[in-house]
Amino acid sequence: MGKKIIKTDRAPAAIGPYEQAIGIGGFLFTSGQIALDPATGNFLEGSIEEETELVIQNLEGILTEAGLTLKDVVKTTVYLTDLGNFGRVNQVYERFFGESKPARACVQVAALPKGAQIEIDAVASYS
Secondary structure: OOOOEEEEOOOOOOOOOOOOOEEEEEEEEEEOOOOOOOOOOOOOOOOOOHHHHHHHHHHHHHHHHHOOHHEEEEEEEEEOOOHHHHHHHHHHHHHHOOOOOOEEEEEOOOOOOHOEEEEEEEEEEOO
16 A cells, blocks of 8 residues: 545645645554644634644544544544643543544643644554
8 A cells, every 4th residue: 555645625734844644554644733724724722622622623624534533543642832731631632532542642842833732643544
């Protein structure tokens, strides 16, 4: 299976030299998503809960384009500018992933593009 580039208008266009996602070897690797509105490209300046919700919706858009769902996600990495928001992020995250919880890492970073409070990337399986 060769490398397949995933592009969709269901998620924000790349704001740099990268693809929204790459499928290869039975897996889909998404680029990190921040709270950008796919329709306008504008950054959502809102609460950590609002940002988290839009970030996961953006991931869903990419997954849908690739023929996958959140249930196919096997690993995520969550980047937060403030680990103090960990519990609030978890409340939103659990609502989306429910019983199909992927493996996950969560780290605090100094800053994210556009002043975002959160960024998430994912790995999903086609199996």
